[in-house]
Amino acid sequence: MDVYDGWGVEPAPDFGWVARRILLDAVDEILLTGSAAPADDATRRLWVTERRAEFELSPGGATLTGEAVAASQLLALRSGWTPLDPAAVIGWVSDRLGAEHGRRALRVAGLLGHPEAPRWSSVRPPPHGGGPLLPALVLLLAGVAAVVNEASADHAP
Structure with missing residues (x-):
């Protein structure tokens, strides 16, 4: 039984899952093309998807969700089963x-x-949109994916 049964309300779609897919697609494109352009385009893709699907996020919510998803993925990878060499x-x-x-990155x-790297707690998005965080996070995700x-491949039989 769905929690919303009988309320006449449908649950809102989860933009976090959509954002994760968009970011993973950007990482795949970076790895396939060798270009950083998909990292720079991630913010636009999130915004367009949010508008098209009418997720009704607050202004800037698509980008903020993308940043949160990317940061959580990186933290999960940091503490994951494969040891990471951040320098690599x-x-x-x-x-x-x-x-x-x-x-x-x-x-x-x-x-x-x-x-x-600066401590994460000291990293702030610059005022007026210069050097946004999301492309840097996507670049870092691509680097992790490539190194892993x-x-x-080095350990394959």
């Missing part, structure tokens, strides 16, 4: 996507325990 993750982003993208790499994939 940032190295992959810098080597494959460029030094500027590596610096962007390093800005949020405190989530993975990178020793040279490379490590798995």
Whole structure:
């Protein structure tokens, strides 16, 4: 029996799951194309999807949800079953996507325990939209996916 039965109300769709899918698609595109452009486009994709599906989030809610989903994924990966080398993750982003993208990812790499990254609690989105957090989080997720994939391939029979 659904909690909403008899209330005449349908549960609201969960934008968190939608945001997760959009972010994973962006990571896949980065890995397939070798371009950081999908990280920069993630905010627009979230916003367009939120508007199209009428999730009725507060202004900026799509981006904030995307940031929360990405941060939670990174924290789960940090404490997951595969040990992560945050330096290797940032190295992959810098080597494959460029030094500027590596610096962007390093800005949020405190989530993975990178020793040279600022503490996550001190990271703030800059005023007026310059250098948003979401693309940096997506770049970091792509780096984790690449490094974990490379490590798995190295240990394959």
